[in-house]
Amino acid sequence: MSGLLTGGVAPSIRRRPAATSRRRSARDRRTGLLLVVPALALVAVVFVxxxxxxxxxxxxxxxxxxxxxxxxxxxxxxxxxxxxxRQAIVFTLGFAAVVTPLTLVAGLVLALLVQHRRRGIGLVRTAVFVPVAIGFASASYLFLALTNSSTGVFGRLLTDLGITERPVDWLLRPRLAMLLVVLVTLWKTVGFAMIALMNGLHSVGRDVEEAARVDGAGALRILLQIKLPMMRDSVAFAATFTAIGAFLAFDQFYILTGGGPSNSTITAVYRIYNTAFIQGQLGYAAAMSLVFLVFLLIVTGAQLALLRRGRVT
Amino acid sequence: MSGVVSAPAGLRGAGRPGAWTWALVAAMVAVLFASPLIAVLLGSFKSPAEAARTPPTYVPDEPSLRNYTALQDSSAGVWTAIGNSALVAAGSVVLTVVLALLAAYGFERYRFRGSEAVFVLMLAAIMVPFQILVSPLYVVLNALGLTNSLVGIVLVITTFQLPFSVFVIRNSFAAIPGELYEAAAVDGAGLWRTLRALAPLLRAGLITAALFTFFAAWNEFFAALILLADQDRFTLPVVLTTLISGARGSVDWGLLQSGVIVTVLPCVVIFIVLQKYYVSGMTAGAGK
Structure with missing residues (x-):
């Protein structure tokens, strides 16, 4: 879950009008500093x-x-x-390139499904969102129990439905292992994209939609050409969040695939972990981390720039 | 809004699916998303023998609590891990909320020189994920004697939850009208009494910060995997790896499933009760 907040976009705080305009005494300033110091001390030691x-x-x-x-x-x-x-970076980028669009499209479809109030809507939204609240580790164990080829009910279900002849061992073949991790990741995170995009849909005024409909625009055109551009903040937020989460993926690979089969599913963070704590090369791992951080900052920075440009125009 | 179901579907414009179509699709989606959890919940009530059966049963033949009572066996360590996870979660929530409350009050109410710059820098810390800092963090915590320690985990989680928490609590402060502060100042109330008087108005921010911190702490896997060495310190997500590692063929699937349910249940319950704060926290994060 530590990935959840790491990709956030630093927003600006709403400024309160000058109710505090009376002159601050030195004592007040010292009180302010004292209040902030405990948090800062912790951040200094454990972060800076x-x-x-x-x-x-x-x-x-x-x-x-x-x-x-x-x-x-x-x-x-x-x-x-x-x-x-290089292999770890390429694999991580590929994983993010698969997971991010899938999550956004599925999230948008779900958002459209649950955007209006109807009877039972809370139940549907909750069912889709609950996986977000559980940990990635829990989700991975869950799917390990469901999909293992001997005792997992998912294997039996696919066999009973006639989709496979016998239960498949997902973790023996690189593509199947990857598919399983993508499915787990999608199940675990798509609720987040759904809520973010639903907020975006709600932010588009109803009059805009009505006006477009009067002009004869179809539902799909209204969505693609009017709503999506107007809710670009939400789309950008969901995209950044999903992409950063995919770039930092570790738990689901560590628990489900162990990096296998034959080292085919090792992500960047997994490589950093192996280098630091299996091979014991902390210095080399630190160099990897810093290069990866620069990459992440460029991605987040580009996203922020896009957002800002969207606000001005 | 096409609000209630009794409103005639289809009258509000073409293209909107009818109420029945919607209900059918929505129900299928809900079942699809809930089914992994339900399947594992059912599986956790199989007897250990039934849980090891090939092919598996969908629903337990003879429901049993043996997988849950087996959690207490000290060899599995799950019982100890529940306690460790609870300590880490409680410690992280309390420390994060207290530190963030004080800092948010300081930033919002007592602007000091450079306070805005410090605040912005603190928020910028959100952009550097924990995973990037693992090796130096391990060295620093080791030097402080805080590796293989629940206190170390609490400090790490608190640090990485602080920026968001300070931000949402500061937003709650910012929404309080200035006259209320002035009134408190006229009364000559001290810091503690002022904060206590304002607490009801800060409720949403405090709960949101506590909620996100709880999920982060209870579910943290990577930090706990790296920092904890002894099984009697393991938190739930880490202790479950010991159930699946080693010989993959001889996994106790029943025990694993009851362990997963115990790990997941508090998150599900707390989320269902407090979900409106979760969504408002997300909205704050989106910079609305």
Whole structure:
């Protein structure tokens, strides 16, 4: 779930008019600082210090146990020639490229289904959203129990429906393993996209829709050419969130595939984890992390820029 | 709004599916999404022997609580993990809400030099995900003696939940009319009494922050996997890996399913009770 808030777009706070215009005494300022200091101290130790340290570590040979040595940019030159690192990046991008559009399209279809108040609507929205509230680890164990080829009821269901001859072992073939993880990810996250896009649909005024209908526009055209452009903030939010979540995917791969079969499903974060805590090369892992962070910031930054441009025009 | 079902469907314009079509499709969607959870819930009530049967049964032949009582066996460690997860969740929620409440009050009410810059920097921290900082974080926490410690997990979760929490609670403060603060100041109420008097108005922000922190803490897998070494410290998501790792062929599927249900149940219940705060938190995150 730690992925949930990591991709958020930093919004601007609504400013309160000058009710506080009376002059602040020095004592007031000190009170303000004192109130903020505990939170800042924690952020300094658990966030700022590690962030700064990761730069130092990335320039060092820094084993989990033992002597550290400064090695300059060795980790970075190694990284750009490392086929395993490249494979992890390519796989992660591919995973995000599959999951993000699928989630957005499915989320939009679901949003259209549940956008209006009807009897039983709460039940439907809740059923789709509940998987968002459970953890990725839980969702993965859940599907492991359902899809294993010996005792999983999903295998029996597919056989009973005549779709497969006998229960399939999803984790033995790279494409099936990937498909399973995509399905779990979709099930677990599409409710989020649904609610975000539903909020977007609600933000488009009803008069706009009526006017377009009077002009003879069909429902699909109204959606594609009028509503979607008007709700671009919501679309951008859902897209960024889903994409960042996919870029940072780890739990579902670790639990379901273990990176297999034959190392075909190792994501960027999984590679960082293996490098740091299985191979014990913390310095090299830090270099990987920083390069990956730059990539993530570019993606988020591009998204913010798009959003801002959307507001002006 | 085509609000109630009794409104004649189809009159409000062509293209809107009829009430029955909608109900059918919506019911299928709801069943599709709920079925994995329901199937595992049913599976958790099989006897251990039935849970290991091939081909599996859809519904338990003879419902049994044995998988739940087996959670208490110390070898599985699930019982201890429930306690650890509860401690981590409670600790993270309390620490996050208290620190975020104080900071939000400081940022909103007592602007000091550079306070806006600090606030913006704090929000920017949201852009650096925890997963990116694992190796240095491990080194820092190890130096502080906080690896293999539930306190360490609580501090990590709190830190990464703080920016969002400060943001939503500050929004609650910003919505309070200035006269209320002035009235409190005239009364000469101290900090503690002022906050207590304002608490009802901050309710939505506080619950939203607590809710997101609970889900993050209870479900955290990656941080717990890296930072916790001993089984008696494991939280629920981590202890379940011990049930499936090792020989994959000899997984106790019944135990795994009851373990998953125990992990999932608090999230489902809390979400259903407090979902309006979850959605309002999402809207805040979207920058509405």
């Amino acid at each position: 210090a590690p962030l700064a340290l990761s730069v130092v570590m990335s320039l060092s040979d820094w084993p989990l146990l033992g002597e550290r040595t400064f090695v300059g940019f060795d980790n970075y030159t190694r990284l750009f020639a490392d086929p395993q690192a």
